[in-house]
Amino acid sequence: MPPHFLTPPMRPHVSIITPTAHREHLLPAIARCVLRQRVEWEWLILDDSAQPSAYLQALASTDARIRYFHSPARMSIGAKRNFLVAESRGCVIAHFDDDDHYAPHYLAHMLATMQESHADLIKLSGFFMYAPHTQFFGYMDLNAKVGLHYELSGRTVSHIEFHEKMQIGADFILFYGFSYVYDKARAAISAFDDVDLYDDESFIRRVVNAGRKVIAVDDPQASCLHLVHPASTSRCFSRHSMPSFLLPTLFPCYEGFVE
Template sequence: MPNSPNAKTNAPVVSVITPTRDREAMLPHAYRSFARQDLGSCEWIVVDDSERPSTFMQNLGDARVVYRHVPQRMSVGAKRNLAVALARAEVIAHFDDGEYYAPEYLRVMCAQLGERRADFVKLSAFFLYSRVYGQFAWWDLLHKSGLHFHWSPQPMTALNFPVDHRAFADNHSGYGFSYVYTKRLWAAGPFESGSSNEDGEFLQAALERGANLAHFADDIGLCLHVLHAHNATASFPQYLLPEALVARHFPRLAQFVEALGEAPFER
């Protein structure tokens, strides 16, 4: 009950939020990423505007999971806002429905949030996997010039960007799959509901209000960002990685890649 004296004590440490649509094939894997987290008390809030509710989510039977199916189409920003409004924790973490999150992901991200006294933490460099190319890579968003590989639904190309490449000036603030922040920060400026870049604009607006951002490079395998044939934005990793090397960082990688192979190319 909201007014119970134990409500605050029983509240989760982190509320994980996932906006989704037509991703039934990947929701079981998203749940496994959540369920394997080694950080104490967490909840998972899924807002789904698919035409029909998810059979998997409806039959899940996990008290830590809140599943909200909405009959009308909503933007990603609007679904994020609804999910955060439902959240009981003071810390919000994004779990996108097609990404791989290692068991220690939330623990490490929350430690960074606390140790650096930040309002917001995200990855400034991360591992990627392209379903189009069947290739792994690593992208450091803070290194904006030099050799980059252009990853999109089209054939891969190599590009050499000049120093102070303007197109990459603010790209380190985007890629919201690794966002972790306080609910207080969100309350001061929620996501824009109709934007095509709701993640980046949300963080930029927070920085303009004086929010303290902490970011760091993932060089241990906290998360794997997955690109598919219908990604809205391109990616530009600097390093292509062999699968054998990546597998050292992601012990459960084989199971995840197998699940991807069986899932359709969803948007």
């Protein structure tokens, strides 16, 4: 918790939540993404690494908007998300994964789009992606259910042809929780399952089944860069391949992936 001599900030509009573990080397990059956001925010991190993060402890001691929690006991990603949502003070929750890149205008853009559409939850249906180990730079379009795609793992790139009898799932567009931004009160009907994989899938299904308005949008403003590396847990199928020299032009604040 922040030390007592720090003046608590005004009630934030957005509570950014980040579950993490054993990724101390990635934390400075995601911290820079948070600090650059152009909305009123607080950042909550729950870490169940064997040892607390010295970096985040020091950062939280100087910025009352940052609250760092360490659990000595192992917790699932779903349980960590539930804890962070319960601790949040904002009226909007935004997921920031510890291994992705969020441009400075990301949250402002997502909030404006959500408000214009009177939506309860917004996520990306199209997003840029980069695999540092293969230097593959692409764009994933979840609306493209058939056609040639690039299948990415952390260290390989291969081709796959989706067709009428083997399409990308119609509900696949709802997954990928790294880009979830949602009204805390309206989404309170759902919690995350106490699991490490597919916790975002079960969460979003309950939100949709409850009749909440969920929208999935493209990313023409290059606001988010999904990073695919050997420790990534979700499969990625990029619809488009782009020259890697465009990466610094579209994402000038991205400073590279730290092993």
